[in-house]
Amino acid sequence: MMYDLFIEPLQYQFMQRALIASVMVGVINGALGCFIILRRMAFIGDAMSHAVLPGVVIAFMVAGKGHIALFLGAVFAGIITALLIGFVNRNSRTKEDSAIGVIFIGMFALGVLLISRLRAVHLDLQHFLFGDPLGVSPGDLWLTAIIGMVILGSIILFYKQLQLTSFDPTMATAIGMNTALVHYFLMGILSMTIVASLQAVGIILVVAMLITPGATAYLLTERLPRMLMLASIIGAVAAIVGLYISYWMNYSSGAAMVIVVTLIFLLTLVFAPKQGILIKAIQRKRAQERHLKDDILKAIYHLTKDKKDTGIETIADYLGTELPMLKKPVQRLKQAHLLYTPDGRTLQLTENGEKQALKVIRSHRLWETYLTEKAGLGWEHVDEEAERLEHDLPDALVDEIDERLGYPETDPHGAPIPKKDGTIRETEDHPLASLQVGESGIITRVSDQIPEVLATLWKAGLVPNVQLTVTERDNGVIHIQVGEKKFTLDNNATSRVMVKKV
Amino acid sequence: MNSTPVIDIQNLTVSYHRKPAIRSINLQLKENGIIGIIGPNGAGKSTLLKAILKLVPIEHGTIKVLGQPVDKVRDKISYVPQKEIIDWDFPVTVKDVVMMGRYAHIGAIQRPSHRDRKIVDEAIDKVSMNEYKNQQIGNLSGGQQQRVFLARALAQESEILLLDEPFVGVDAATEQAIIDLMHTLNDEGKMVIVVNHDLGKVQDYFDHLIMINQWLIAYGPTREVFKPELLSKTYGGRLTILQKTERLFGVAQ
Numbered sequence: 001m002m003y004d005l006f007i008e009p010l011q012y013q014f015m016q017r018a019l020i021a022s023v024m025v026g027v028i029n030g031a032l033g034c035f036i037i038l039r040r041m042a043f044i045g046d047a048m049s050h051a052v053l054p055g056v057v058i059a060f061m062v063a064g065k066g067h068i069a070l071f072l073g074a075v076f077a078g079i080i081t082a083l084l085i086g087f088v089n090r091n092s093r094t095k096e097d098s099a100i101g102v103i104f105i106g107m108f109a110l111g112v113l114l115i116s117r118l119r120a121v122h123l124d125l126q127h128f129l130f131g132d133p134l135g136v137s138p139g140d141l142w143l144t145a146i147i148g149m150v151i152l153g154s155i156i157l158f159y160k161q162l163q164l165t166s167f168d169p170t171m172a173t174a175i176g177m178n179t180a181l182v183h184y185f186l187m188g189i190l191s192m193t194i195v196a197s198l199q200a201v202g203i204i205l206v207v208a209m210l211i212t213p214g215a216t217a218y219l220l221t222e223r224l225p226r227m228l229m230l231a232s233i234i235g236a237v238a239a240i241v242g243l244y245i246s247y248w249m250n251y252s253s254g255a256a257m258v259i260v261v262t263l264i265f266l267l268t269l270v271f272a273p274k275q276g277i278l279i280k281a282i283q284r285k286r287a288q289e290r291h292l293k294d295d296i297l298k299a300i301y302h303l304t305k306d307k308k309d310t311g312i313e314t315i316a317d318y319l320g321t322e323l324p325m326l327k328k329p330v331q332r333l334k335q336a337h338l339l340y341t342p343d344g345r346t347l348q349l350t351e352n353g354e355k356q357a358l359k360v361i362r363s364h365r366l367w368e369t370y371l372t373e374k375a376g377l378g379w380e381h382v383d384e385e386a387e388r389l390e391h392d393l394p395d396a397l398v399d400e401i402d403e404r405l406g407y408p409e410t411d412p413h414g415a416p417i418p419k420k421d422g423t424i425r426e427t428e429d430h431p432l433a434s435l436q437v438g439e440s441g442i443i444t445r446v447s448d449q450i451p452e453v454l455a456t457l458w459k460a461g462l463v464p465n466v467q468l469t470v471t472e473r474d475n476g477v478i479h480i481q482v483g484e485k486k487f488t489l490d491n492n493a494t495s496r497v498m499v500k501k502v
Numbered sequence: 503m504n505s506t507p508v509i510d511i512q513n514l515t516v517s518y519h520r521k522p523a524i525r526s527i528n529l530q531l532k533e534n535g536i537i538g539i540i541g542p543n544g545a546g547k548s549t550l551l552k553a554i555l556k557l558v559p560i561e562h563g564t565i566k567v568l569g570q571p572v573d574k575v576r577d578k579i580s581y582v583p584q585k586e587i588i589d590w591d592f593p594v595t596v597k598d599v600v601m602m603g604r605y606a607h608i609g610a611i612q613r614p615s616h617r618d619r620k621i622v623d624e625a626i627d628k629v630s631m632n633e634y635k636n637q638q639i640g641n642l643s644g645g646q647q648q649r650v651f652l653a654r655a656l657a658q659e660s661e662i663l664l665l666d667e668p669f670v671g672v673d674a675a676t677e678q679a680i681i682d683l684m685h686t687l688n689d690e691g692k693m694v695i696v697v698n699h700d701l702g703k704v705q706d707y708f709d710h711l712i713m714i715n716q717w718l719i720a721y722g723p724t725r726e727v728f729k730p731e732l733l734s735k736t737y738g739g740r741l742t743i744l745q746k747t748e749r750l751f752g753v754a755q
Binding site: 038157158160161163164166167168170171173174175176177218221222223224226227 | 555557573576577579580581583587588589592593594595598599602605606608610611638640654658
């Protein structure tokens, strides 16, 4: 079976040559393509592949189907194109991408025009446009091999120059590297690569063999040498698979190779171990679950402290989520022995559960303090921001914030901040609503959840450490006096302001 | 020490698209000490550094470095660019980047020698980035990234260091590390020139100041030129000391 599929075709010499040529084309394009991608020149790559056409056709008209002539013609056309693009870009307002667009289509059209005149002498346009690896001659093979060696040799010899001018052209110039020379050199070997690829994939599709293997490798590694290796391998594999597909199913070989390499790219895009879409989605989902679990523990901590019910319905209410959303995370928290249900219904924190809750609360309240004190955010907005920032932080970072703030005792709303060792000094306080007429209290903290209420209280000066006296109560509305000023608070506010009786 | 200036700038004018960025600047730098370049946005601070290296087209004037045209002494100058121009996704590790500092000394087709590797390791060590050696640079915090570029400049073993806004987006520890390194280098007799836009620490950091606003406003010891008259001349009416909001967000990953 394997023999029939892969080995049997190789008894034909044309197939052997096609295979060798395709592998070389895959490797050369893959390696060179890495630099084209890193220099963000994918568009130039496309342009060059089209622009060499007139050079090839003119060479054919002058010298017939001699390999060296075709090769020189292509390189010449390539360099002319690169120079023209540079010239137009430098000497007019035309931006580089427009210059590329104008020049390369112009050159390509010139090539097509010339070919249309040549039809009489049987130069097949198809052949240039889409390639024909099964028609590779021994001479073609030699040309490809020599070009391949020149290109891979240059990449190895001038790795430093290629790397630095791609990564940091400013520094390259500063230490005396000729960045323009490197650019034109690259354009030169790019034209050569395109000629080498003409036979296997053709002008139209060669850009895919140039860009896609490198783009795939870029998703898989963070090292340039490895990226070059991977791109070459991917290029070769795509070329081989594409060639066999075209042999057995009689598809255009260039198109088959490009389809294979595109599929490899798409699969990598989804399944890559670090950059893949799938792994990122999984990580996002896990993070959400982790944050929800944190929030549940926190909710139970707060509700317990306020001596409220901690049934799962109350928690869903408190967090503003749907009950079914909580079932799985609660189950997990129980399995992790962070929660238990003494009466089969209400949820209680275990010792470890409380530790975890306090850790998140510590992070939350430190962020609130940081944002008000250092970043100048309003009192009423910091809760939302802190809600986003509190999760997944390394302890060291939270400790650093603590240190930078000078180890504050309470957050801006007066709530105590748990210490590094996991202890918290909860204040003995009660809702303002519990004060009777004539009683006085000092504001200890203000529940931080509703920005509008907070903003109003802040403007009125009702902030922690302010002393107030209740002067009148009726129907849930409480009249208070602070110094000379008098305020009337509805029960929206009185249930959120916590006081210590004096 | 002879009296040839380390950097000698005569009548320098640089323009971008016919709009002058620097006008007729004359400067002879030879003093020992760390030199700061200050001035408002668009004053040509970065342009001045780049002009020294001929990274921008010079319209008029001459620049000599160590008594010679800059092209002859490029291996003796290291340049730390602004962080914004770097592609942080580029597949290079900390070690790779620091090794680039050696490229000026390695032949065109030669590979790094054992000695180059040793110098790179030492430079990484000096900025305390040992444990991140093999990290891709995009995985680092802002301060760590700046340290890597500093290590690259160190590995270059140059006589002159040009730093463009090295304190932007770095944490306090890195800022201190940069300052300490600048002093060490200066003690070794190297010239350190720093573009800086934050006026807050100018007096602590720099021994000499170049104050520019396209024209050269003043050059001299910091205590002599960091004066209200010259500052308002440099900054025009625009001198508003902006409240510096510390940003810690960069640290969280």
